[in-house]
Amino acid sequence: MSGLGPLTSREFKKWYRNPISLVTGLIQPFFWIALFGSAFAGLADLGGGGASSIIQGAPNYITFILGGVLTITGLFTAMFTGVNLIFDRRLGTLGRFLIAPIRRSSIVFSKIFSAIARILIQVVILIVAALILPDGLRFAHGFTLFDVGVLVSAVIMISFVFASIFNLIAIRITQPNSLFGILNLINLPLLFTSYAMFPPDLMAGWLRTAAKYNPVSWAAESIRMVVINGSLTGSQMSQLGIWMLGLFVLAVVLVLLTYFISERGIRE
């Protein structure tokens, strides 16, 4: 009755049958980690002996940046899912879904869920890539099940947030270009007003304040905290709790919003 199963399986078929989107989606994480790792590796040497204090105690820049790159990968892949809804509308397939006895929201959530599955695959590739790079990712204090849980749920939550936002937009608009416009307008500002790429200590005061309230920072910093540190101190734990709770609330609100708005009707 829901339609979620057949629609999600359709999304997967479309994904793995398109060799370009499949390969680029799988290679992109490599690029991210290799290029960012090299481009900003010098950061670690800034400030002489206090290097690892700037990158929050990480053994090297790739270990520091991992949380940011994971977040960004989730963010970008999630944002693009809205486009598929617009193409379904323009190519007519949406018409078939809308006359079937399925929940309207299943049309939207099939895209969100398939995006999140793709993101998780990218996450695995990315971590493997970071581990095999020279001077790459190092879990200095081990990597526990708790750490995996935090990492995966942070990526999933930030992906839900942005996949929901962009599908909400796509429920209404008919031009893919409008969506690309919005996407281009906000992706870089969103990135640079966050702690995803740069440590707070290198930021201007106002930017640091803005970044503090950016959910992209919450996800990146949460992952960073468990990757860099071993067992967390009490204050670290409560900081992590605040970030994760913030992400959770935001994701739940947006998912509910997406559910109710798509149930009310998807523009034909």
Added chain:
Amino acid sequence: MIKTEDLTKIYNGKFTAVDKLNIEIEEGEIYGLLGPNGAGKTTTINMLVTRIAPTSGSAIVDGYDIVKNSLKVRKIIGVVPQDLTTDEDLSGYENLMMVSQFYDVPKRDAIEQIEKLLKLVNLEDSAGKLVKQYSGGMRKRLELIAGLVHDPKILFLDEPTLGLDVTTRSQMWKYVRDIQERLDVTIILTSHYLEEVDALANRISIIDHGKVLVTGTSEELKAKLKGDIIQMTFKTQEEAEKMKNYPNLVASKDSGPNSVRLTVQDSDVELPKVISYISNNGLSVTRMTVQKPSLDDVFLEYTGKEIRAEDAGDFKQTMFNMRRLRR
């Protein structure tokens, strides 16, 4: 099977697309909704298939109210919309399987039904190909059976042959007839092609400005016109004038030199009488044609316009559909 009561759709509080429409459709028939573009055909269909809600009035589809029981209605109807709706990146078979999952058809029944339908429209050999490799006609056939995977009681066909060439169109008609006969389904068809409605529908309603103007079988509608036309040319004008004195005329009119155009009630009955009138009066006819009224004439009579005169908007839509079909 379907009954509407003052079904009305007003867009934006201004434009009345469907205006207190009352139609009744019997089980097992092919019912044609004929009208010019913008007459309200598609809006009517969209309300009956619960795609849009009526502004006022109501409709019952096989016992279910289209507003209160819209999900129930959706389950028992099949729809073939005007636009193409199959996914080009999936195979024909995968498309049909996906749709049957929407209707919770058990897997085994779905496989059986899909095989039957593919055979019916001769797509069994192409079922494994991606839809983007299909020709325009094949895609339309796939659309046709995509509306039937859940074995619906009622099938809605909205302009099923829009943008298809003449040969493909008559092929589609054959498939529609086969479907009606073999699957025991009631079909509601909209079209602005007269030949199509004439060829397929048992009963026809002509609609314009959202209202039903007249309903009946093709023959009944034609019979409502004044009659058939007998066109004759004689050797002389005198003879032509004499012919106008023929007793059973509805009307008569000069039509060119030495020619006359007679309107009679039923040419099948009148023709022998006309011929004996000619020989009894010693007239010499050089040319004689009989013309039965077409649905065109019926349409002209009721809507006051030629159905073929397509407005620009429709032309654009047609081109759009054709472009999609060709890709």
